[in-house]
Amino acid sequence: MKRIMAQHKKDPVLTNGRFTNNREMLFYFLRGSKRYFVLSAVMAMLLAFSGLVNPRVIGFTVDSVIGEEAFDLPGVLGNAITNLGGREYLRTHLWVIALFVIGVALLNAVFRIFFRMGNSRGAETLLKTMRDDLYAHIIRLPFTWHGAHQTGDIIQRCTSDVETVKAFLSEQLVMLFRVGVLILLGIVFMFRINLTLAVITVAFIPVIVGNSLYFHRKIAKAFKIVDEEEGRLSAIAQENLTGVRVVRAFGRERYERERFEKQNDVFAASDMRLSRIFVVFWSIGSFLSRFQIFIIMFAGALMCAFDVISAGHYIEFMGINAMVSWPIRMLGRIISQMSRTGVSIERIRYIMNAEEETDAADAVPMPEGGDIVFDHVNFAYGDKGRVLKDVSFTIRAGETVGILGGTGSGKTTLMALLEKLYDLPEENGRITIGGVDIRKLKRSDVRAHIGMVLQEPYLFSRSLQENITIAKKDATDAERDEAVQIASLDETVKGFSRGYETMVGERGVTLSGGQKQRTAIAQMLIRRTPVMIFDDSLSAVDTETDEKIREALRERTKDATVILIAHRITTLMLSDHILVLDKGRLAEEGTHEELLARGGIYHRIYELQMQAGLEEEE
Template sequence: MKNKKTQKQSNILRFYSFTKGFRAKFLISVLMVVVAVIANYMTPQVIRVTVDSVINDNPFNLPGFMSSWIDAIGGREMLRTHIVICAAISLFFAALSGLSNYASRMNLARACEGTVARIRDTLFDHIQHLPYAWHNTHQTGDIIQRCTQDVDLVRNFVSDQLMECIRTVLLIAVSLALMFSMNVELSLLVTAFLPVVIGISLGFYVVTGRRFRVADETEGELTALVQENLTGVRVVRAFGREKFEIDRFNQKNEYFTNLWVKLGKIMGVNWGLGDFMAGFQVLVIIVAGVFFVERGTLTEGEFLAFTAYNSMLVWPARNLGRLLGELSKTTISSTRLFDILDAEQERDCDAPVKPDMNGDIVFDHVNFGYSDSSEVLKDVSFTVKAGTTFGILGATGSGKSTLMYLLDRLYELPEGCGTITVGGVDIRRIDLAHLRSHIGIVLQEPFLFSKTFRESISDGAARHDEETVRHYARLAVIDDAIENFSQGYDTPIGERGVTISGGQKQRVAIARMLMQDTPIKVFDDSMSAVDMETDAKIRKSIQHNVHGTTILIAHRITTLMNADQIMVLDHGEVVQLGTHQELSQQEGIYKRIFDMQSGKSDPDFPQEVS
């Protein structure tokens, strides 16, 4: 396996696999660039021949077949009489260069956009299959910035800089070859400038690479800050935190701006130094060229052609620094993209099974802790009989939600930390898609997409007809509330359900989950935002109309009291297990909470649950 450093250095090359199906277009684009470069360099040769051998009397210094063609059409005198032929030849090469550049750009655009589209598709698909734990450790804004800004930088490099690199190498190689064919001494003088220019460019490449990484990461943090602020805009307004958030953004934005100002200064020095070197090189070559012409070792036509080639060489040499700077940016962006693509996806076992999910759910001596905290669950064992309702009660941080995360394999239970089985089959052996498609979960803070009520309730369900949607809306006691909206079920609920109340969001989420008709249903404190009367209606509706295994997590005793069995968690341990009648008679957490909520104990009792 490659070590980390070697892998980062080859990240740009790893994009080659995404070009499958477009490589012919890339090859055509490169060939057209070669034709365009050759055509560009023919024009100075036409000028050289015209000045030296048509206007003046020097012999034609051309390949044999060209000399024969000139003789066949009438030789030097015919060209002098019809000098427009030389202009037409020059125009032909200019047109050939233009058409070649057009063909190159068209093929490159198609190949590049197709490749980048494949990169985006692969990124999105990969992110969809990354573990829940990975998402918890990465900011949404930073992920978005990588999938947009960093992908665009890769696209710009492939569509512009990559082909420009090929063009630059060709320009330098062809220029030097033609220069040496005309005058070796003057060509060596030109060549002496190249190591200096390349050395300066490499130096700036190293400096800008380090600084760009910091700037790119800071931009990700800035994007995450904006995304977080917009998502929590109601909290910001409710607590009057506008000034605090503005100051926080301004501070981060100022730091980000200063980073790019410093990068701009570095690039300014690079370009200023490059301009000086280019101007100095042209001046030296003109002075030296005049000297060689006077000495007779260089003809006037060769001098004109040489200065043209030198001018053509100056730009690629100067451009090398910019290309290396862009290469530095692309290297950093590609590393950030492959940090995502190299993250390990959720995986099934070697031979996953798809058992009947209507069996008993058994937690057997389960121990679990998150990577950044101590053990959350400690030797937890219990059984949820198939087709029954199981209640879970516990204080904040007792591990209630963690149990459901493990059941749904949002977090994997490590080997040696107990087992969780459904129908006697270890969930680690169950096909992941099969497992999750048979477990419906409603969270305390459900996420709703920017859709209508109808689309939100039917999201992911096999049936979408109106009567079915209304049926499950009635089960969740949300039908009447939806009808009160001006557009009824076609009312958009806004991003994250921002236009409806917390209780309405929970009920829409309950309807959405019930419509999946899964054999296992989990309500993770999902009725905390509804009043007790609505809570009772929902439970009664579910009890009489919904079949399967139901797990209720709640802090209201009234929500749990009709469950077939109730478990009480305390600091990750099972401390009580039984029916409501049994637990309400036992001394312990359940009885204290029941007495407090029913008004039988001191109302100032400091028990807090979630």
């Protein structure tokens, strides 16, 4: 993570968070793996060249060694053979030629090994870089972004799409290069042998490539649909597996299974369509290239029969043609696969270009304590209606504040804004800590200052120890034990045979709602932040434990500012100050006695809850 953040600083591309085009992003991903790909490109070139040598040797042997054609060999090789005795020597020592052919083949094998090695190293490095980059970026994206995107779809982009891009850079692009070199060299060799045959061969290239280009768009379109359908399928699977208890509890297995099957059908159909396009495309490509070989064979044989071309040259030409016709077909294939890649790259770039949570460049240091002030705060999620309406209040440092309000009245939203989980747009009022607008503070500073127990705590499938110390890895056992004690979780831990090493969540014991809440409380307490928010964190524990926890908080976190959100008045009534929220507005505020005396909402809720409490006791 540190390394990546350092790169963020170093790299001009990512600091402004935008890749203007796909190429820019690919180059960014290629840092680290570039050298391997360069190595394999060089090897590809040597591979192509060494591959073309043997047909030349065979052609030369047929024409000039066995036959009577002119005997001309280039440079050093020519001199060496002439010294040995030229054509006569080779005729009696054909094994020398065989040895040469074997030597070239061996060299070819060596090039191939290095080519493969460079390529697979590059591919693995690239894959890792891409995944790391994407992940580091995704976990820095704001809440709003995550709220607006399906987890399943994000996962699919990080797996399938990343694989496609890797395949493109490590296979197709290198192949494109290799094929390009082969075709170019092949054509040069062909033109040297015979103009007519070479022209026929070259004439086929636009036909074969044209066929690919024609299919290119069709495939891209079909692939985009496949990818989206797959994303939807992953999203359904992910949602159902996460909510498997709900599915069971409400007997929705059948409905959910049918929903999955339906989407799977849609996905399979789109994939089938893509396959059909590929089949047609490949068949046409196959036919075209076979047809080309047939024409060359036929024309070459005719020319050979009429002595326009020597037998050796004919054999050599056919050899090169066989070598080139494969790359030409490959060229078509690569172009079609590139259509797929384009779609995947776009999908990844979409994520990479999402704006990360950033802090103002001129961020000021966190003030030491001080009052928290909400000053005419208005807020709406996206373009939906206002959730907070002109809310103003002050929380004095060190006091305990209670917030009461019906569901959906905006309590959690208030706290999320205070934690800077969502940004309060300009002109929507201000939130200040110690007189400083929190817009000017660094997110990490604010979150280190204000601890929050989430309303819906989430525990990782790790040990209790790891979960509790998640925000303070270096916590001592004493610190941990104290937090656990205040949270009234100590008895629970003692009850487990493995104590703190008990695994929780999917791989271990399932904690009850109340145990989970108390684990989350301990998790927050261990950080000893000056401000602590408990968002409905005592709702799942009994009144007695509720009281015990509040008592412990009062005694052992004396200096801290405590914000208690609750539906239960008994949880709040001892607070120094109580805020009553009603449909996004601050309806009343004061102490318990003041609020009761007012005879407003608070009073009404109090009466109702007391009534219910008495009835329960009866």
